Amino acid sequence: MKIVVDAMGGDYAPTAIVSGVVDAVEEFDVNVILVGREDEVKAELSKHNFNKARIDLLHAPDVVGMHEPATVTLRKKKLSSISVGINLLKRDPSCDAFISAGNTGAVVAAATINLGMLEGVERPAIGLVIPTLKRFAFLIDVGANADPKPQHLMQSALMARVYAKEVLGIPNPAVGLINIGEEASKGTGFEKETYKLMEKRVANFIGNIEGNEIFSGKADCIICDGFVGNIIIKISEGLMESAAAVLKREIKKAPLAILGAMLMKPRLNHIKKLADYSEYGGAPLLGVNGLVMISHGRSSPKAVKNAIRATMREIEHNINTVMVSEISR
Amino acid sequence: MKIVVDAMGGDYAPTAIVSGVVDAVEEFDVNVILVGREDEVKAELSKHNFNKARIDLLHAPDVVGMHEPATVTLRKKKLSSISVGINLLKRDPSCDAFISAGNTGAVVAAATINLGMLEGVERPAIGLVIPTLKRFAFLIDVGANADPKPQHLMQSALMARVYAKEVLGIPNPAVGLINIGEEASKGTGFEKETYKLMEKRVANFIGNIEGNEIFSGKADCIICDGFVGNIIIKISEGLMESAAAVLKREIKKAPLAILGAMLMKPRLNHIKKLADYSEYGGAPLLGVNGLVMISHGRSSPKAVKNAIRATMREIEHNINTVMVSEISR
Numbered sequence: 001m002k003i004v005v006d007a008m009g010g011d012y013a014p015t016a017i018v019s020g021v022v023d024a025v026e027e028f029d030v031n032v033i034l035v036g037r038e039d040e041v042k043a044e045l046s047k048h049n050f051n052k053a054r055i056d057l058l059h060a061p062d063v064v065g066m067h068e069p070a071t072v073t074l075r076k077k078k079l080s081s082i083s084v085g086i087n088l089l090k091r092d093p094s095c096d097a098f099i100s101a102g103n104t105g106a107v108v109a110a111a112t113i114n115l116g117m118l119e120g121v122e123r124p125a126i127g128l129v130i131p132t133l134k135r136f137a138f139l140i141d142v143g144a145n146a147d148p149k150p151q152h153l154m155q156s157a158l159m160a161r162v163y164a165k166e167v168l169g170i171p172n173p174a175v176g177l178i179n180i181g182e183e184a185s186k187g188t189g190f191e192k193e194t195y196k197l198m199e200k201r202v203a204n205f206i207g208n209i210e211g212n213e214i215f216s217g218k219a220d221c222i223i224c225d226g227f228v229g230n231i232i233i234k235i236s237e238g239l240m241e242s243a244a245a246v247l248k249r250e251i252k253k254a255p256l257a258i259l260g261a262m263l264m265k266p267r268l269n270h271i272k273k274l275a276d277y278s279e280y281g282g283a284p285l286l287g288v289n290g291l292v293m294i295s296h297g298r299s300s301p302k303a304v305k306n307a308i309r310a311t312m313r314e315i316e317h318n319i320n321t322v323m324v325s326e327i328s329r
Numbered sequence: 330m331k332i333v334v335d336a337m338g339g340d341y342a343p344t345a346i347v348s349g350v351v352d353a354v355e356e357f358d359v360n361v362i363l364v365g366r367e368d369e370v371k372a373e374l375s376k377h378n379f380n381k382a383r384i385d386l387l388h389a390p391d392v393v394g395m396h397e398p399a400t401v402t403l404r405k406k407k408l409s410s411i412s413v414g415i416n417l418l419k420r421d422p423s424c425d426a427f428i429s430a431g432n433t434g435a436v437v438a439a440a441t442i443n444l445g446m447l448e449g450v451e452r453p454a455i456g457l458v459i460p461t462l463k464r465f466a467f468l469i470d471v472g473a474n475a476d477p478k479p480q481h482l483m484q485s486a487l488m489a490r491v492y493a494k495e496v497l498g499i500p501n502p503a504v505g506l507i508n509i510g511e512e513a514s515k516g517t518g519f520e521k522e523t524y525k526l527m528e529k530r531v532a533n534f535i536g537n538i539e540g541n542e543i544f545s546g547k548a549d550c551i552i553c554d555g556f557v558g559n560i561i562i563k564i565s566e567g568l569m570e571s572a573a574a575v576l577k578r579e580i581k582k583a584p585l586a587i588l589g590a591m592l593m594k595p596r597l598n599h600i601k602k603l604a605d606y607s608e609y610g611g612a613p614l615l616g617v618n619g620l621v622m623i624s625h626g627r628s629s630p631k632a633v634k635n636a637i638r639a640t641m642r643e644i645e646h647n648i649n650t651v652m653v654s655e656i657s658r
Contacts, residue, residue, distance in 0.1 A: 069514070133571050146509060147517040180475060180559040185398070188476040188556065211563025215571040227517065228560060230509040234540025235561060239568055242462050242544040246603065250596040260592030267579040267586040274575065 001029070001315050002095050003308060004088050007036030007044075008063045008081040009102025010299045017101065018044035020304025025054035027305070030312055033095065035060050035085040060084035066297055070105030074113075086110045089290050096315045097291035099282065099307050101299040108144050111288045118320060120327035121287040123148060125156040125226070126294060127163060128233060129280040129310075134217025138164045138173075142229035142283060150194040153177070153223050157202045159286045159323050160221035166317035167310065168220075175202050176209035176219030178228060183208070190225075198223070240275060281310025286323070291315060330358070330644050331424050332637060333417050336365030336373075337392045337410040338431025339628045346430065347373035349633025354383035356634070359641055362424065364389050364414040389413035395626055399434030403442075415439045418619050425644045426620035428611065428636050430628040436621065437473050437614060444619040447649060449656035452477060453616040454485040454555070455623060456492060457562060458609040458639075463546025467493045467502075471558035471612060479523040482506070482552050486531045488615045488652050489550035495646035496639065497549075504531050505538035505548030507557060512537070519554075527552070569604060610639025615652070620644060 005021055007014045014036055021032050022045075031054050034041050038059040045055070062077035064070075074083060082102055089098045100107045104126070112124050125141035125148075140160045145152060157175050164173035177195055179187045184195050186208060198205050209219050214232065224232070251257045261268070273279060282295035282303070291314050295307040334350055336343045343365055350361050351374075360383050363370050367388040374384070391406035393399075403412060411431055418427045429436045433455070441453050454470035454477075469489045474481060486504050493502035506524055508516045513524050515537060527534050538548050543561065553561070580586045590597070602608060611624035611632070620643050624636040 133574060143509065178560065180472065180556055183398075211560040211565075212567030212570070214564055215567055227509055228557060231507065231540040231557060232560065232564060235543055235564055236540075236568055238541030238544055239565055240572070241541070243569070243572065243600075243604075245462060246600055250600055251593065254596055256592045257596040260589040260594075263585045263589030264580065264593065265589075267583055271572075271575055271579055275572075 001312055002031045002033065003311055004033045004035060004085045004095050004098045005308070006081045006085050006098070006100035006102050007034040007041045008060070009100040010295065010297050011066065012299065013101065014041050014044050016299055016301050017304055019048070020299070020301035021055060021308070022048040022050045023301060024305045024308040025050060028309060028312060030054075030308060032056070032308070033058055033088065035088065036081045037061060037063070058084065058088060064103045064106045066103050068103060068106070070103060070109045073103070073106055074109055080106070082106050082110050083114075086114050086292075090114055097293060097311045099293040099295060099311055101295035101297055101304065104143060104294055107292065107294055108285060111285055111290065111292045115288045115290040115292070118287055118289050118327075119324050121155050121159070123152045123155075124285055124287040125152070125159070126283050126285050127160060128283045129168065130215070131274055131280075132215050132217035135170075136168055136280070137214070137217065137220055137222055138168065139214070139222045139224070139229060139232065140286070141224065141226040142233050143226045144285065146225065146227040146230070148225050150190060150197050153194045153225065154197040154201055155287070155327065157198055157205070157221060157223045158327050160223065161203065162319055162323045162326050163284065163286065164220050166319050166322060167313045170220050172204050173220035174204050174206045174218070175221040175223060176206050176213070178211070178214075178222060178224035179208035180210065181208065182210065279306060282307035284310075284314065289320070291320065330641055331360045331362065332640055333362045333364060333414045333424050333427045334637075335410045335414050335427070335429035335431050336363040336370045337389070338429040339624065339626050340395065341628065342430065343370050343373050345628055345630050346633055348377070349628070349630035350384060350637070351377040351379045352630060353634045353637040354379060357638060357641060359383075359637060361385070361637070362387055362417065364417065365410045366390060366392070387413065387417060393432045393435045395432050397432060397435070399432060399438045402432070402435055403438055409435070411435050411439050412443075415443050415621070419443055426622065426640045428622040428624060428640055430624035430626055430633065433472060433623055436623055440614055440617045440619065440621045444617045444621070447616055447618050447656075448653050450484050450488070450616040452481045452484075453614055454481070454488070455612050455614050456489060457612045458497065459544070460603055460609075461544050461546035464499075465497055465609070466543070466546065466549055466551055467497065468543070468551045468553070468558060468561065469615070470553065470555040471562050472555045473614065475554065475556040475559070477554050479519060479526050482523045482554065483526040483530055484656060485615070486527055486534070486550060486552045487656050489552065490532065491648060491652045491655050492613065492615065493549050495648050495651060496642045499549050501533050502549035503533050503535045503547070504550040504552060505535050505542070507540070507543075507551060507553035508537035509539065510537065511539065608635060611636035613639075613643065618649070620649065
């Protein structure tokens with residue numbers, strides 16, 4: 001397996017990216033091509049000992065900033081690590097996938113334009129593996145398409161089922177549609193139409209699920225538009241951070257509580273690990289004609305390594321081929 | 330002050346409602362008219378000692394179920410506690426407000442149809458006071474209108490500022506629009522247009538705020554459509570419940586952690602209280618021509634009492650009059 005990795009993407013690039021890649025080639029049977037500014041990436045690589053046969057380097061002089069507007073930037077920076085990396089994946093049949101922790105909008109745009117769409121899929125969607133009270137769930141779309149049509153959500157649901165089955169190993173994934181009530185008649189015209197389409201076409205569709213059921217484990221695949229999905233993951237992050245901040249503040253007010261927190265620490269750390277997205281790898285960009293994985297902008301070396309592991313599972317299970325055959329049925 | 334209270338609304342009606350009303354008239358300078366099935370409400374009242382001059386009873390034979398479709402039910406059950414209560418508020422000038430913990434859709438429909446809209450407001454919206462890291466914020470709309478137009482959100486923002494100023498006592502409330510990015514160019518056409526309207530018309534508009542900033546205290550008034558608002562409050566509830574369940578499960582695995590949790594208990598209870606919506610009263614239905622408060626369906630007597638207290642503050646500050654003058658400026 002050969003994976004192309006954007007060395008310049010994310011808040012801690014290239015340091016964290018290179019470090020994660022070195023760990024990955026050490027631990028897994030995978031080769032990596034790092035794409036980015038040659039001198040900077042070389043300087044990072046020189047800090048590590050690793051099997052030189054496993055990591056290659058491809059120079060890309062431009063870097064897309066994390067907050068630059070995607071489409072403008074892509075036109076101006078044709079030699080960015082994102083564009084060069086995506087093009088390498090497209091042209092070189094020995095390359096299996098592309099991973100970036102960079103500007104999400106730019107990755108989505110570059111992948112959509114250069115790789116094109118999978119047969120039967122009209123729009124890309126970003127999925128995310130989230131922890132639930134039972135096991136894991138696959139939430140899609142978390143931000144590729146803020147204004148989709150009902151059939152786009154239906155296509156995402158079909159792709160999500162393949163992902164949950166093949167990559168997460170869930171035998172017959174239950175699919176739920178995010179809505180503001182259980183009944184098919186709830187929500188706006190958009191949700192009602194999506195419900196009807198999914199009822200007809202998606203196996204094991206369990207109907208609407210409400211906001212409070214997302215983390216309950218009721219559904220294995222949770223379908224929503226990219227606007228709502230973005231709000232869901234950000235509010236979850238924000239709420240857990242706020243809760244942790246309040247917890248710390250309150251504990252400090254009482255010496256006995258400080259002692260209590262010390263005694264609880266190993267369990268609290270375990271929970272923190274359970275809730276840590278970086279444990280589960282990145283967020284696959286589904287629907288494009290090629291395997292593309294988006295890693296969190298705040299990616300640590302561990303997150304990069306886990307993104308590579310998750311991508312290897314996608315390659316192994318040949319998910320895009322399975323998706324196309326599922327959608328064409 | 331005289332407040333009309335739906336005795337039959339909510340999962341624990343009429344028991345919890347009557348109990349909360351008795352506590353309220355004991356503690357506050359307020360009179361209440363309970364609306365509902367006379368025999369059931371009388372039976373509950375007979376369990377308490379209270380000042381008889383403070384609580385009146387108005388018979389309404391029908392009860393709207395918590396999950397019945399609102400519009401159908403209202404047509405069939407013309408003598409429901411919701412319809413009779415709203416009509417009493419409309420007809421009797423000595424009544425100042427109506428509170429219900431019943432079917433939200435039915436309360437919104439009955440209030441909109443019977444009371445009509447405030448001058449300059451086209452659609453109703455439900456607000457909710459939420460705790461943040463700093464103080465409180467006012468989130469609107471949490472479920473009255475899932476498919477609004479940009480001007481509806483702008484009108485909600487103007488009402489929210491009045492509410493935050495008059496009822497929550499925040500001097501110059503900062504207003505934020507929920508979106509998937511900070512820049513004015515983010516989101517769908519809907520958000521972009523709403524942003525422009527709010528920029529022109531709403532004082533102290535601080536722009537877009539993202540999901541992770543909702544509980545940070547950055548904005549005092551947080552504006553969104555009723556679909557997104559419903560998801561936000563339900564996901565927050567669900568996430569805190571899931572987090573508490575995981576915490577309990579993990580603590581039980583280690584004796585030292587059990588001891589630690591016992592030592593932390595007073596602080597954990599304090600946090601639970603901070604995060605408890607019932608501490609902050611109900612959710613005002615804004616935009617209708619009359620004061621209507623919606624209390625959580627799972628309302629406890631304490632939540633009912635706090636909803637009455639919050640409603641008294643609305644009456645004192647004459648918020649509907651202030652809103653109309655603010656909107657007509």
